[in-house]
Amino acid sequence: MKIVTIVGSLRKESYNMHLAKTMQDRYKNKIDIEIADIRSLPHFDQDEENNPPQAVKEFKESVESADGVIIITPEYNWSIPGVLKNALDWASRVDKVFIGKPVMALGATPGMLGTVRAQMHLREILAAPGIQAKILPPGGNEVLIGFAHQKFDEQAGQLVDEGTLSFLDSKAEAFIDFVKSEAH
Numbered sequence: 001m002k003i004v005t006i007v008g009s010l011r012k013e014s015y016n017m018h019l020a021k022t023m024q025d026r027y028k029n030k031i032d033i034e035i036a037d038i039r040s041l042p043h044f045d046q047d048e049e050n051n052p053p054q055a056v057k058e059f060k061e062s063v064e065s066a067d068g069v070i071i072i073t074p075e076y077n078w079s080i081p082g083v084l085k086n087a088l089d090w091a092s093r094v095d096k097v098f099i100g101k102p103v104m105a106l107g108a109t110p111g112m113l114g115t116v117r118a119q120m121h122l123r124e125i126l127a128a129p130g131i132q133a134k135i136l137p138p139g140g141n142e143v144l145i146g147f148a149h150q151k152f153d154e155q156a157g158q159l160v161d162e163g164t165l166s167f168l169d170s171k172a173e174a175f176i177d178f179v180k181s182e183a184h
């Protein structure tokens with residue numbers, strides 16, 4: 001099963017990137033996770049959407065060919081970061097590569113609310129006509145990691161909190177089942 005992960009932070013020591021790498025490593029026997037390069041994406045420009053720059057073509061192709069997408073993002077000013085919105089805007093035009101794509105959303109923050117406001121915005125965005133992703137149904141499937149500075153080993157770049165890891169395992173299983181159930 002091929003999964004593309006989009007991380008909403010470009011920071012070198014990003015907790016959200018650490019989470020993406022933890023998942024890539026921890027679930028490698030079950031899913032093949034590729035982390036998308038959204039740093040290379042230029043600002044969305046509608047004049048270029050029909051013949052976009054190479055980085056955009058590659059990003060859209062990787063989403064198109066994936067069985068599912070995992071979005072892991074911090075919260076910036078109560079919403080999702082601009083770099084993530086930019087990636088979603090490119091993906092929402094011309095060949096709309098998210099339509100029907102199974103998506104799981106997660107977020108980590110040192111704050112206590114665990115990116116909940118960003119996640120709520122993200123879910124609205126993912127339902128937009130140009131995106132229409134199939135989001136892992138909420139109601140127990142939200143992965144909101146607060147107090148991240150206490151749960152990650154920053155040297156190792158990994159999530160290490162046992163309780164969070166076992167919760168993550170159950171939600172990763174739920175997503176794998178969801179992707180299988182959505183496959184045609």
Ligand SMILES: Cc1cc2nc3c(=O)[nH]c(=O)nc-3n(C[C@H](O)[C@H](O)[C@H](O)COP(=O)(O)O)c2cc1C
Pocket residue numbers: 009010011013014015016017073074075076077078079108109110111112113114115
């Ligand atoms: C521009 C900016 C805005 C932020 N706004 C929020 C916010 O609204 N809510 C929150 O919990 N944390 C906020 N933070 C703190 C981030 O959660 C924190 O920097 C986090 O570590 C970023 O994720 P990363 O470690 O993956 O880079 C903000 C940080 C930045 C740089």
